[in-house]
Amino acid sequence: MKRRELLVALAAGAIAEGTASLAQASPAQFTHETELPKPKLSGSVSLEEAIERRRSVRRFAPDPLPVDTIGQLLWAGQGITGTGRFRAAPSAGALYPLELYVVTPAQVMHYLPQGHRAETRDSPDLRPKLQALAVGQESVGSAPALIVIAADAGRLSERYGARARPYTDHEVGHAAQNILLQATVLGLAAVPVAAVDGPPAARTLALPAAQTVVYLIPVGLPA
Template sequence: MKRRELLVALAAGALAESSISLAQGSEAQYTNEIALPKPNVTGTVSLEEAIERRRSVRRFAPKPLPVEAIGQLLWAGQGITSPDGKRAAPSAGALYALELYVVTPTEVMHYLPRDHRAETRTTPDLRPGLRSLAVDQASVEAAPALLVVAAEPSRLSQRYGARANLYADLEVGHATQNMLLQAVALGLVAVTVGAVDGAPAARKLGLPHGQTVVYLIPVGFAA
């Protein structure tokens, strides 16, 4: 298939997916809230070793992640790490434009940094649909857990005006690298997927108005 034909096909697929999501989508209602296991702050892998070992891996063993690992990854990305509410990743003005979600074959989790908790809802497997919105990258569907980094730049707009989107994107990078290094320290593998159609993905996940999906991070045990 020629490049032009491929682009047209991708655009048509995204438009069809978007139409379905718009017809079916609304802000999701979570049915349960759970306390996540207390994060471990004394790991056995040094920062230097984690940096050296971090690689993008796209094949995963069919083994679910324990809730302890999921909680640790979320804490590394947006966990509260100081008494005044500052988080693990820097944010412009400490306004925190990010929300973290986890998609598994059976549920969606939304991280609540305060008190290190998550709200959850049971769902059909959303990974195939998200794969279709990420140029059919197989890792999105193959990983037992899919970390979703969503941004709401409007939280920064009042202070930073036109630079809000830039600062939100920078924040995404900070949080994502934290989670990638944490994955290494936990003996997991991961890959970042930036080629995602953010607005339709947000609708598929039932995210609140104003949030868009910026990054997907398939994560799991190595195949």
């Protein structure tokens, strides 16, 4: 091989390697892990009332949500219910491809269903970047808490093959509706946002490479 051709080949290889490294960048490390307050298992609003009252609300008061409120919302979406390992939302084969995160002005939280715990890391406010990736929807940037539903369809692939992705999408809907109904019971404003550019949003949040963002749920006290 001529020297010029060799240099071109080496340069191309370096570029390809650099691009792959960027695409597979290491996920951000969480620095604190805490148990969340135990979720409440009863309330003053019936399921029927919650269904009747649920509406998409896009304007929020700036007040931060208490940690027990955030924990209750996360439990409704992916919490362990009863005994064993089964969760609040149904999952194909009980393989659970979803991960829940919460973005606040100063922090990113990752929900750990086993033990009803959360790991957190301090972060600059990522809501404006996520808003830009959600066709500029103001609710994404203004909500005091932004619940992020991420998915790793690969967890279902070995058993379900090509059906893994639609099954994952179905599960996102189950979990989101649970969260929205729980928000209604708690007197909160919330709205589901599906118009989000998933892979760039996952990179913004420094999620593991296999995960993509599928749904955003801005939530807070109503304005």
